[in-house]
Amino acid sequence: MQIARRTMLLLGAAALAAPRALAQPRDSLVVGNPVEPPHLDPTTHVAGSIREVVYANLYQGLTLIDEQGQPYPCLAERWDVSPDNLAYTFHLRRGVTFHDGRPFTSADVVFTLDRARGPQSTNANKRLFETIASVEATGPHTVRVTLSRPVGSFLYDMGSADAAIVSEATAATNTTNPIGTGPFRFVRWVRGDRVELDRYPQYWGEAPRIARVTFRFISDAQAQAAALRSGDVHVFPTFGAPELFEELRRDPNFEVLLGLTEGEVILAMNHRRRPLNDVRVRRAVTHALDRQAINEGAVGGYGRLIGTHYPPHYPDALDLTGMYPHDVNRARALLREAGVGSGFQARLILPPFPYARRAGEIVQAMLAEVGIRATIQVYQGPQWLSEVFRPPYDYDFTIIAHTEPFDFPNYARPDWYIGWENQAYRDLIERWFRAVDPAERSALAQQAQRMLAEECVAGFLFQLPKTGVQRRGLTGMWRNSPVQANDVTRAAWS
Amino acid sequence: MSGVLRAARANPALAAALLLGLLLLAVCLLATVWTPHAPGRINMRLRFAPPSDVHWLGTDHFGRDLASMMMRGARNTVAIALSGVLAGAVPGVAVGIWAAARQGLAGRAVMRVVDFLIAFPAVLAAVVVAAVMGPGLGTAVVAIAVASVPVFARLARVAALEVLARDFVAASRAAGRGEGWILVSHVLPNIAGLVLVQAASQLAVAALIEAGLSFLGLGMQPPEPSLGRMLADSQTHLSRAPQLALYPGALLALIVLCFSMLGDGLRDALDPRGRA
């Protein structure tokens, strides 16, 4: 005991030892990511870890999404939209080449979109391309895309990584030797450690200031901190452990970038099951949750509490966190009212992500306070997906961050895992889909936010934070994360 | 029992192991009915609290009482190890005795399989079991049983062969007793001591497998505390709260040490010639 205490003192003293000053690199950048990608083709895999390497850096779309979450012209220089909002004519940028030297033309756009919506498509977001009725090359540098119905978010959708423009010649091998049109080209992948990208000399646009960017994959939080301190990694756009984040914050060598992602972390409830199909029970669950405590335990308190399914940093977001506050007595009363006053058994199925496992343990304890006895099962990724998201939807609760932008319309889908039956919401979402006027879209989105909160469609917990740590002197990294990406095209050392 | 006590007096290591074992057993039994605090109770305002009168060893990253979690975790480790070894010993001994009685091709083939299974790394087998069954309490028990069956089968076969060669077995055979009667009445009682000794040693292996699976997140699930998972969770907080790694690991090592010393000591007591 005495020895252990002395050891701890020694260790504590060493951990607080004065930080070394680090030499600053000039035109190289090492970015640390927590997860190694399975491969490097975002058009055939859902993994965010792919996007965090290649989006905007290596591959580009007709449009791309900027740090504010707005689409901007990229491979399409400009476009004309027909008055009925059904036909988009894209005027493509000239003088663009793929990294293998091939010129970029309208044929590549036709190929990319037809591949994504075709019968053989393994695009993880094929529904983005579902409304496309036809794609034709009207010239070597013009493409006309016709939609079957107006889609308010079409230009945004074309900026997603799922719509990255690829060449037919390399589409099959992009998994291991990715070829895009972006400012960086693929050099090599040392599996288990890093992917290296170099500045592409023939890039059509403004050349990036960084000549070589290396993405290193370090999952363990202690190792992440050590890599930053030793100078092996210059920036972690999303640093793993909130507890260590505090330490780095005090270190003058580093600067922290606190922002938010598009990920609403929710305690999903299965509406296909009793008693969770009863709104009183769902309200009781919401009253049982101390969101601030969950936020602190899961992500160190860096997330922002949410009361509905909408990114709280958007201008038209409503703060509805006060609607059903933490109130154990009220929760118990509601359960009694619903006829389950003695509580009930439930299964809380968790994915293996750290935030979900941590939040899950806390949520379980909070549910137990009001008599809901939830057993936790942590599944590996695919099993979690198939139990929760595929029929017969065999779960009661799960915890998930819905990271896609504008995903609140999903609650209207009858085949979605939530299973919420509400015609009024479905009508509302149908109007939102077709609406093109920004003011109208905003008003409809606010109405949707209110409905989701009032019905307690899910336990809305917090917005997943983006906790970035970087070496002082680095500029141009994103603070927020409107899409899963680490866009380093504007990064530079001051 | 009196034999064990006599042996303990002659062998201080065995005496120490017995004492330690009784102490651990008492803690485990106590943990079933009482811990200083509810072991799963989360308190976000008390995260990483230092040791105090209220929280003897401090609290973890969720403000849970470390001492209570360790007590309950130790109980879980011991209980799982015991069930797993038992679940492996029964079929293992049965297979071993059967193979001893049946010396033909079938018996030889079974022992070949046993030889292979003994060499097969327990952790790898456990991870495959977890892949098939999914994480949980049952997985840990099955994984330990799978690792234990061949160990007991080999031991039981060798011991049974020795018993079968003795005179009183031949006498029984001459008296017309059936093979089954001989196995149950002569062989089983005569190899029981050896099996017990092996069980004690195997408990040490079992505790390590349980902790290893929990460390990988494949063992017992929250809110039940588990020493292995506590160690896995502590990795993130090593620089801030090293005690979260130090204490549960030390307790785990103590449990394993106790079982293996118990096994060694009992083996010496049973067969004094084996002592070097």
Place this chain on the structure above:
Amino acid sequence: MLRIVAERLLGFLVALLATAVAAFVLLDIVPGDPALNMLGTEAREDTLAAARALLGLDRPAHERLLIWLAGLPFGEFGVSFRYRVPIADLVAEAAAVTVPLAMLAMALAVCTALPLALVSVLRPRGAVDWAVGLLSQLSLAVPNFWLGLLLILLFSISLGWLPAGGFPGWSGGIWPALSALLLPAVALAAPQAGILARVARAALLETLAEPYIRTARAKGLSRAAVLFRHALRNALPPVVTVAGVQFSVMLAGSIIVENLFVLPGLGRLTFQAIQQNDLILVRNTVLLLAAAVMLVNMLVDIAYAAIDPRLRAR
């Protein structure tokens, strides 16, 4: 002798085939669809069907088993569901971490176990012998992942001498790679050193009891001189045998240590493949590790038969 070799070889091949079939059958019933992992929460029936076809999962199980078995002798293990590259490549990259790790751990274990055994038999039942016995007992009881955590605490976090995890690859030079393997090798070696020290001590004591040693002692050689000149060499065979088995166990048993230190070796590859339902990869790595264990056992068996004629009769 030839008959024994042939018999063991045949047994090895049969066991290998049985393991392959068992691994396939066991892992084929694991719940979860690998295609779902590619497509995530927004998967649809049509994209799932296309993905399954791409992964070869649209064929019935017995066909996939036969295709796999037929490819094995030619080193065609199939293509990983998750990484979409040939499994042989993945395994080769991972082996470049695990094999050196096991070798390093083995070297550490031998280099600590042998000297400890030697000093402890200089005076059996003396204080040193007792201390060594306790140490080996302890090394067996300490879980290697806890030891690993303690090593990280001391050498990475407090002293900052060695990395807490990760592997920079061999291309960046020998030293960075070796320094990344050092702590995990120590964690892996400790319990094996404990076993090895016990085996070596027992073997040495047995040799020291032989008549020719007594003769040497009678001629006036000191105990230490006898130990080094005669006993050590004769006690080596059992030690080498145990070390051989330990090496194959370390290859397969490094799952936990590789996870703790985030090393991209065979153990972590297997564990992650299980997490990702990349079952085609799991069954291949499991088969490979099992084959390594069986191969070592077979070689030990044959070597024993060659040394000891009595075994040949059995």
